[in-house]
Amino acid sequence: MSALQTVIDGAKAEGRAALIAYLPVGYPDVDSSIAAMVAAVEGGADVVEVGVPYSDPGMDGPVIQEAVEVAVSAGVGMPDVLRAVAAVSAAGAVPVVMSYWNPIERYGVDRFADDLAAAGGAGAITPDLIPDEAAAWLSASERTGLDRVFLVAPSSTDTRLAATIASCRGFVYAASTMGVTGSRATVGDAAERLVDRSREVSGDLPVCVGLGVSTGDQAAEVAGFADGVIVGSAYVRQLLDGHGAEGVRVLSEELAAGVRRARVGA
Amino acid sequence: MTALHPAAPDARDLTARPEWPDATGHFGPYGGRFVPEALIAALDELSAAYEAMRVDPEFITEFARLQRDYTGRPNPVTEVPKFAEHCGGARVLLKREDLNHTGSHKINNVLGQALLTKRIGKTRVIAETGAGQHGVATATAAALMGLSCTVYMGEEDTRRQALNVARMRLLGAEVIPVTTGSRTLKDAINEAFRDWVTNVETTNYVFGTVAGPHPFPAMVRDFQRVIGDEARAQVLEREGRLPDVVLACVGGGSNAIGIFTAFVPDADVRLIGLEAGGDGVETGRHASSITGGDPGVLHGARSYLLQDANGQTIESHSISAGLDYPGVGPEHAYLHDMGRAEYRPITDSEAMEAFALLCRTEGIIPAIESAHALAGAMKVGQELGPDALLLVNLSGRGDKDVETASAWFALGEQGAPTDSDARAVEAGRGADPGPGLDEDQHATDGAVANHEAVAGQDAGEQA
Numbered sequence A: 001m002s003a004l005q006t007v008i009d010g011a012k013a014e015g016r017a018a019l020i021a022y023l024p025v026g027y028p029d030v031d032s033s034i035a036a037m038v039a040a041v042e043g044g045a046d047v048v049e050v051g052v053p054y055s056d057p058g059m060d061g062p063v064i065q066e067a068v069e070v071a072v073s074a075g076v077g078m079p080d081v082l083r084a085v086a087a088v089s090a091a092g093a094v095p096v097v098m099s100y101w102n103p104i105e106r107y108g109v110d111r112f113a114d115d116l117a118a119a120g121g122a123g124a125i126t127p128d129l130i131p132d133e134a135a136a137w138l139s140a141s142e143r144t145g146l147d148r149v150f151l152v153a154p155s156s157t158d159t160r161l162a163a164t165i166a167s168c169r170g171f172v173y174a175a176s177t178m179g180v181t182g183s184r185a186t187v188g189d190a191a192e193r194l195v196d197r198s199r200e201v202s203g204d205l206p207v208c209v210g211l212g213v214s215t216g217d218q219a220a221e222v223a224g225f226a227d228g229v230i231v232g233s234a235y236v237r238q239l240l241d242g243h244g245a246e247g248v249r250v251l252s253e254e255l256a257a258g259v260r261r262a263r264v265g266a
Numbered sequence B: 001m002t003a004l005h006p007a008a009p010d011a012r013d014l015t016a017r018p019e020w021p022d023a024t025g026h027f028g029p030y031g032g033r034f035v036p037e038a039l040i041a042a043l044d045e046l047s048a049a050y051e052a053m054r055v056d057p058e059f060i061t062e063f064a065r066l067q068r069d070y071t072g073r074p075n076p077v078t079e080v081p082k083f084a085e086h087c088g089g090a091r092v093l094l095k096r097e098d099l100n101h102t103g104s105h106k107i108n109n110v111l112g113q114a115l116l117t118k119r120i121g122k123t124r125v126i127a128e129t130g131a132g133q134h135g136v137a138t139a140t141a142a143a144l145m146g147l148s149c150t151v152y153m154g155e156e157d158t159r160r161q162a163l164n165v166a167r168m169r170l171l172g173a174e175v176i177p178v179t180t181g182s183r184t185l186k187d188a189i190n191e192a193f194r195d196w197v198t199n200v201e202t203t204n205y206v207f208g209t210v211a212g213p214h215p216f217p218a219m220v221r222d223f224q225r226v227i228g229d230e231a232r233a234q235v236l237e238r239e240g241r242l243p244d245v246v247l248a249c250v251g252g253g254s255n256a257i258g259i260f261t262a263f264v265p266d267a268d269v270r271l272i273g274l275e276a277g278g279d280g281v282e283t284g285r286h287a288s289s290i291t292g293g294d295p296g297v298l299h300g301a302r303s304y305l306l307q308d309a310n311g312q313t314i315e316s317h318s319i320s321a322g323l324d325y326p327g328v329g330p331e332h333a334y335l336h337d338m339g340r341a342e343y344r345p346i347t348d349s350e351a352m353e354a355f356a357l358l359c360r361t362e363g364i365i366p367a368i369e370s371a372h373a374l375a376g377a378m379k380v381g382q383e384l385g386p387d388a389l390l391l392v393n394l395s396g397r398g399d400k401d402v403e404t405a406s407a408w409f410a411l412g413e414q415g416a417p418t419d420s421d422a423r424a425v426e427a428g429r430g431a432d433p434g435p436g437l438d439e440d441q442h443a444t445d446g447a448v449a450n451h452e453a454v455a456g457q458d459a460g461e462q463a
Helices: A003-013 A030-043 A062-073 A078-090 A101-107 A109-119 A135-144 A158-167 A189-202 A216-223 A233-240 A244-259 B037-054 B057-071 B106-119 B133-145 B155-160 B162-170 B185-199 B216-224 B226-239 B254-263 B330-337 B348-362 B368-384 B399-408 B422-428 B456-462
Strands: A018-024 A047-051 A094-098 A123-125 A147-149 A172-175 A207-210 A228-231 B077-079 B091-096 B124-129 B148-154 B174-178 B203-205 B245-250 B270-280 B285-287 B294-298 B301-305 B341-347 B389-394
Touching: A003 A018, A003 A047, A003 A094, A003 A147, A018 A030, A018 A062, A018 A207, A018 A233, A018 A244, A030 A047, A030 A078, A030 A233, A030 A244, A047 A078, A062 A233, A078 A094, A078 A109, A101 A109, A101 B294, A109 A123, A109 A135, A123 A135, A135 A147, A158 A189, A158 B037, A172 A189, A189 A207, A216 A228, A216 A244, A228 A233, A228 A244, A233 A244, B037 B057, B037 B106, B037 B185, B037 B216, B057 B106, B077 B226, B091 B226, B106 B124, B106 B133, B106 B203, B106 B216, B106 B254, B124 B133, B124 B185, B133 B148, B133 B162, B148 B155, B148 B185, B155 B162, B155 B174, B162 B174, B162 B399, B174 B185, B185 B203, B216 B226, B216 B254, B216 B330, B226 B254, B226 B389, B245 B254, B245 B368, B254 B270, B254 B330, B254 B389, B270 B348, B270 B368, B301 B330, B330 B341, B341 B348, B341 B368, B348 B368, B348 B399, B368 B389, B368 B399
Parallel strands: A018 A047, A018 A228, A047 A094, A094 A123, A123 A147, A172 A207, A207 A228, B091 B389, B124 B148, B124 B203, B148 B174, B245 B270, B245 B389, B270 B341
Antiparallel strands: B077 B091, B270 B285, B294 B301
């Protein structure tokens, strides 16, 4: 059984959505970023997306770019990422790596799968890898039993939605809006429509929503229709603003309360 | 060699393409689509619309009309005998893309993509630009066809190429300086992709080179192959034979693919791409993705790129903004691996020597990008000797580079160099201009010497 699906199904059994926190390794430095991830778990995150820094994060908005640039300049790489994975696992949450494709390809796809499994990672989310190009990763994840999370988008056709979801294990990442990562005032109807469309073909695979969620109220709203709520930029914002691990913990508590709240007025 | 090839240019089907890429955009192991799912629908739409358009007689007629009446095609092939004296006596022919409207080969591609934009009913185009040539070409096509236009340009490049920023703004485009990462072309591409994924319903991304996700490498090649199709016929017509070597500079690689494609089936014609060697590949400060890089994924495709052990893109270095890119189109990677094309680095100094040489010997100011191909011709000509016939793609003109050259050669007011191009100042201000600069300043025979000349404001008085 997939580690990610197990924890998300567990949340569902409690009548709530799972909280998935993204933080990049290496901002402001490797140890502090790991401390922030642990704080996110202590505040209530069920899953931590352990972000691999990348020089050309084409899907990320300015907040994540700013943090990641620091980590890239400092030479943060896969060994640091694996250390963070082990720390998150030890803190009691499920770690999943979030990486653009080139750092994984450069490290070696099979080596990555072996080392990630050994570190206690559940699998990987690959925002710029579509299943069509993923032959090496599909076979490596199959061999090692790792989860593989691909993205679906509002613009995905029904055919692509079905094919992509069929390649996913762990959960389906529904990128709620057309755009890059970052906080938005509203999450919008597109997210709910995408989740509904995904559910038609996802069977019992959980569908989690990312892009644009930053507050407890938004988390509550998304929790009303999705199995998991993914929050990234808002966590990173805590670090950029100098609130450190404590700021991350407080935000996690707010979001964790959000995913436990029934959706109001919707 | 002559007997192997039909002399008539229309003897081959100009819409025929190489057997690559495959249906999903792969050139062997290279190419493909490494982009967020959100863009796949747009890329699929673009692929389908393009495949329908490229064989549509109405499009073919309209594209041909624009190339003739607007761009000024066909442009000539010019023999440059005095320049060739510095190329081991080999004969050198230049394909004059510098004479196109907007000053480079970039217009070939944007007219095609602008027509495609209208065909799919979008009203806004975005583009990335390095030297500014693709941005200017896109702004031009947008003005011509009534599209709104936004151009992303690295902040570093907006300083190096201030003239082109002004040109784009004159043409009605919005120019957005990009301040992330290394603030050059690669970051402009990231920013353009972010814009596209956000505004894809109204916006088409007019990609400037043969890189990026499928269908861009194949589509841009198809729009640029006119360079080689024309040049092959022109050389055959005037020489009765094919060139021994075809040379072109390679950044992303669109002008090189443009001139190579027609010659790829001609096994006896050597194809040589000249990459930007910056301070020298061995220094690590260069933009030679094939010579000095490894296979990996960048900007939506697998190809060679400059990267470190963690898979982070390494910042490239070149005096030429248009070649200052850490990646290269996937078809070049494929041509390299199969041994059909060779790739060599040309340093900043070598390129600037060739730049000055062409100015002085032939009265043609080349783009610094194209000067890399000229420097390649100087080397290859010396290797091959007097019987060789070299065809060089002069991909652009150098008006935009006058400031950089001025700083490099210290041509400005003595003791008062501008600091507008820090790299040129730092690397080579006052550099020996090489054999191109005639220190003795011999007057042309029969010319009026400076002290005998009539000043412009007085000219009418003595006529």
